[in-house]
Amino acid sequence: MALGELPNQESQLGSLTQRWLDAVTAVAGEHDTPLPTSAPEPGESATAWARRIELPDVIVAAAAARILDAPYVESLVEYRPSAEFVGQFPIGFARQHAVLAFIEGENITLALPGPQAWAVLDRVARILKTYPTPFFAPREQILRSINTAYERQSSQPDNVLDALSLDDAKAKLQAMEQRDDLLATAGQAPVVELVNLILLDAVKGGASDVHFQPYREKLIVRYRIDGVLFDAHELPKQIQEEALSRVKVMGKMNIAEKRLPQDGRATVAVGDRMIDLRIASLPGSDGERVVLRLLDKSSQIFSLAKLGMSVDNQEQFRKLISMEHGLILLTGPTGSGKTTTLYAGLQEINTSDRNVVTLEDPIEYDIDGISQTQINTKKGLTFASGLRNVLRQDPDIIMVGEIRDQETAVMAIQSALTGHLVFSTLHTNDAASAVTRLLDLGIEPYLVSSSLLAVLAQRLVRKVCSACGTPQSLTGEECEQLGIDPNDANGTTYQAGKGCNACRQTGYRGRIAISELLVIDGALRKRIQARAGASEIRETAQQSGLRLLREDGVEKIRIGTTTPEEVNRVTVRSQT
Numbered sequence: 300m301a302l303g304e305l306p307n308q309e310s311q312l313g314s315l316t317q318r319w320l321d322a323v324t325a326v327a328g329e330h331d332t333p334l335p336t337s338a339p340e341p342g343e344s345a346t347a348w349a350r351r352i353e354l355p356d357v358i359v360a361a362a363a364a365r366i367l368d369a370p371y372v373e374s375l376v377e378y379r380p381s382a383e384f385v386g387q388f389p390i391g392f393a394r395q396h397a398v399l400a401f402i403e404g405e406n407i408t409l410a411l412p413g414p415q416a417w418a419v420l421d422r423v424a425r426i427l428k429t430y431p432t433p434f435f436a437p438r439e440q441i442l443r444s445i446n447t448a449y450e451r452q453s454s455q456p457d458n459v460l461d462a463l464s465l466d467d468a469k470a471k472l473q474a475m476e477q478r479d480d481l482l483a484t485a486g487q488a489p490v491v492e493l494v495n496l497i498l499l500d501a502v503k504g505g506a507s508d509v510h511f512q513p514y515r516e517k518l519i520v521r522y523r524i525d526g527v528l529f530d531a532h533e534l535p536k537q538i539q540e541e542a543l544s545r546v547k548v549m550g551k552m553n554i555a556e557k558r559l560p561q562d563g564r565a566t567v568a569v570g571d572r573m574i575d576l577r578i579a580s581l582p583g584s585d586g587e588r589v590v591l592r593l594l595d596k597s598s599q600i601f602s603l604a605k606l607g608m609s610v611d612n613q614e615q616f617r618k619l620i621s622m623e624h625g626l627i628l629l630t631g632p633t634g635s636g637k638t639t640t641l642y643a644g645l646q647e648i649n650t651s652d653r654n655v656v657t658l659e660d661p662i663e664y665d666i667d668g669i670s671q672t673q674i675n676t677k678k679g680l681t682f683a684s685g686l687r688n689v690l691r692q693d694p695d696i697i698m699v700g701e702i703r704d705q706e707t708a709v710m711a712i713q714s715a716l717t718g719h720l721v722f723s724t725l726h727t728n729d730a731a732s733a734v735t736r737l738l739d740l741g742i743e744p745y746l747v748s749s750s751l752l753a754v755l756a757q758r759l760v761r762k763v764c765s766a767c768g769t770p771q772s773l774t775g776e777e778c779e780q781l782g783i784d785p786n787d788a789n790g791t792t793y794q795a796g797k798g799c800n801a802c803r804q805t806g807y808r809g810r811i812a813i814s815e816l817l818v819i820d821g822a823l824r825k826r827i828q829a830r831a832g833a834s835e836i837r838e839t840a841q842q843s844g845l846r847l848l849r850e851d852g853v854e855k856i857r858i859g860t861t862t863p864e865e866v867n868r869v870t871v872r873s874q875t
Contacts, residue, residue, distance in 0.1 A: 360413055363411075363413050372436045373436070373437070375443070383427060387427065388426065397411075397416065398411055398412075406432060407431040410434060410435070410444070411433050417433075420433060511543060514585055515536075516536055517534065526759055526761065543589050559582065560582065563577075574594065575595075600666065603616065603643045616644070622720060623720065624716075625750060625751070627721070628751070628753070628754045632728075640812070646666060653696055656672070657672065682699055682700065682701065682707045686699060697719055711723055715750040728756075729837070729848065731834070731836040734817075734833070737751070744827050744830055758870060761865050764805070766808075767797045768794040771793055793863065794859040796808075815847050822842075826839050
């Protein structure tokens with residue numbers, strides 16, 4: 300059947316025929332998919348039978364393409380959605396029918412999930428005023444492309460640049476409120492609209508930071524996504540002052556002061572989501588550099604099961620956080636997910652019969668049932684002074700955001716020794732180094748050995764994009780870098796992303812933790828009391844089963860979660 304003769308109603312296809320059965324059987328055989336023995340009922344249509352026996356979407360699409368002599372596409376990652384379709388049809392329509400138009404050269408094509416979607420062809424053709432060429436693709440692929448296309452449509456900062464009016468921007472800069480809805484950009488000054496769309500684009504992309512970096516002839520906007528910075532937009536130098544002033548106004552900062560660093564805060568809305576912004580400016584030779592830290596207050600707090608810990612580490616950590624008293628430390632550089640892990644642990648042990656109090660700087664997420672206190676050093680509320688006051692609140696569990704000095708370390712250890720379970724963080728490269736850091740802060744070895752329960756060191760590695768990941772073989776150089784015997788790795792493959800629209804051409808999407816959990820036992824207590832160095836403590840812990848950061852990373856490479864490049868990137872400076 301030629302494409303021009305394709306029926307536009309499913310009823311015209313008739314009831315289930317031997318031709319459909321033959322096509323389904325042939326495609327299922329090619330995909331090594333066994334078919335149910337259930338026979339079609341009299342008068343049952345092809346799609347009704349497919350739904351009843353739960354035929355996989357891939358088989359439905361491929362069989363429909365074969366029987367109707369239409370093209371079939373396995374993946375839509377490289378296809379470019381039609382902006383006209385996205386603008387004319389609401390996302391609800393596209394999702395309901397699982398259809399999406401694409402641009403192929405000068406032609407418009409329409410992806411269909413199966414015969415049931417033929418009725419949509421005429422409707423799409425009437426609205427677009429052209430008859431799109433139909434082809435088939437798996438329903439899951441179409442729905443994924445729909446989400447990507449409509450997300451991209453709702454945030455297009457580059458399109459605003461052509462309509463910038465500096466006079467309007469200057470006139471309205473002082474009229475901005477502290478809290479704005481980033482989705483409500485209509486009628487605003489172009490520079491205001493541009494900044495809002497940049498922030499909206501960053502939020503939708505999952506960015507943790509937005510950098511406005513001035514150069515001699517341009518202003519570059521950079522996003523940090525999954526821990527890695529990349530250039531997102533290039534703005535004209537002529538609007539630099541107005542754009543940066545807009546950001547400073549949002550943070551209630553002094554827009555006239557350009558020679559001194561400033562800090563500010565703001566809260567913006569994205570629909571019903573509230574995003575806290577921590578804004579910092581720094582003078583430079585080409586103008587002020589401004590960085591915004593984005594904290595999504597409505598983000599769901601991860602559970603321990605979703606953090607990426609190995610099964611053994613997860614079981615041990617659960618036992619540790621159930622203890623009545625002691626000190627548990629999390630270590631790693633800034634941005635390694637320490638606070639997220641702490642929140643996950645606190646959420647798990649937060650019950651009505653326990654009084655949980657935290658001291659944080661800043662409070663990143665709100666947790667129901669927990670008393671959270673914001674540190675304010677300008678007014679004298681430090682971690683050490685706050686901890687003294689917290690002890691008067693009859694706490695069972697205390698979380699100290701960070702041990703920065705001897706006073707805080709002493710207070711945390713004394714709290715652990717007097718019957719409280721204390722959580723805190725340190726900035727060290729690995730778990731063993733946390734012990735020596737406490738000793739360096741002037742804590743007596745016998746206090747450390749008797750109060751410290753465990754140290755969890757972690758890093759965040761980027762996850763391979765599920766849409767474009769392909770198998771790769773470990774090279775000899777990669778084996779050497781990871782400390783793997785090439786003979787053991789012979790034939791071992793891992794996943795690596797090629798880059799697609801879903802992952803912004805990076806090959807990665809999302810992050811997961813790799814960790815090492817050092818549990819203090821009798822042998823380690825003796826080492827600590829003897830003031831052993833980090834390497835000796837590490838060797839003793841390994842004899843008791845400690846799995847190092849890099850070893851945990853290698854395991855995640857083997858199961859296809861991340862890549863050797865990522866594990867090397869985050870563990871190269873650790874003493875593992």
